[in-house]
Amino acid sequence: MKTIASCVEEIIITQPFIEEALSRNIINYSALAEHIQPLIEKRLHKTVKTGAIMMALRRYSPPLHASNTQKMQRILKNLGDITVRSNLTDFTFQNSPTLIQSHAKILENITTDRSIFYAFTRGILESNIIISSSERDKITQSFTKETQLGIEENLSAISINLPHDNSKVPGLYYQLFKRLAWDGIPLHEVVSTTNEFTILVKDFLVDRAFSVIKSLKSEVSF
Incomplete structure (x- = not known):
């Protein structure tokens, strides 16, 4: 069953620049939530509040292998x-x-x-x-x-x-x-x-x- 969180994750994974901006805390969560709101509503076939999308964005964590690891820094x-x-x-x-x-x-x-x-x-x-x-x-x-x-x-x-x-x-x-x-x-x-x-x-x-x-x-x- 699809949820707001799963839809947010699917969208972010396909747009690595957004994921990068989120990891750096240099993105406006409210503006991003409004931007992807139509996509999420289309996937869930229902109306979704931007506040719920913002919460999902703040809780999103990139995969461990894609994060800034010490091994990557060393390389x-x-x-x-x-x-x-x-x-x-x-x-x-x-x-x-x-x-x-x-x-x-x-x-x-x-x-x-x-x-x-x-x-x-x-x-x-x-x-x-x-x-x-x-x-x-x-x-x-x-x-x-x-x-x-x-x-x-x-x-x-x-x-x-x-x-x-x-x-x-x-x-x-x-x-x-x-x-x-x-x-x-x-x-x-x-x-x-x-x-x-x-x-x-x-x-x-x-x-x-x-x-x-x-x-x-x-x-x-x-």
Whole structure:
């Protein structure tokens, strides 16, 4: 049987920014209650007073695994080096039987030059190559037989070294994505390995994105 409290919980869970604001005590309970009142009345098929909704909001507690735990604080404070690389280009190609051969030509050219930024990801239908813009002509030449689906230039990458036990802490990526979203920073691409996390943003956003990520290491709560 649905109750006001269960409806409030369902609504908050689907809107993490509201949950974040509630946890920080920076939201107007009365205004929020009035805002979600029509949704709750629709779900319960009856009239509901805003006072009852406010009470449910004040009693709401986020799941323990999503709260600001000491382990999460430790992980964020122990984020490793943050490296920024600019002047990058992102190529998108349609997957094909010959794509790997075309890709091998690029690997031969870049293995001897460590100054070149390079990342390759393969999906079910398409693959991406993120590389220093200085290598754009080589990509074009090596992939002449492939179907290019897109290209994006003027990108910068921010790479973060993660603690080795990062995969055991729920919500780590959520904290990173949440803060970037709060600051209105769109992500062009995300690449990750076990202990390294890289985001791609447009060049004009890289300073803001770097500041946001760096601030996570010094924050006591979030």
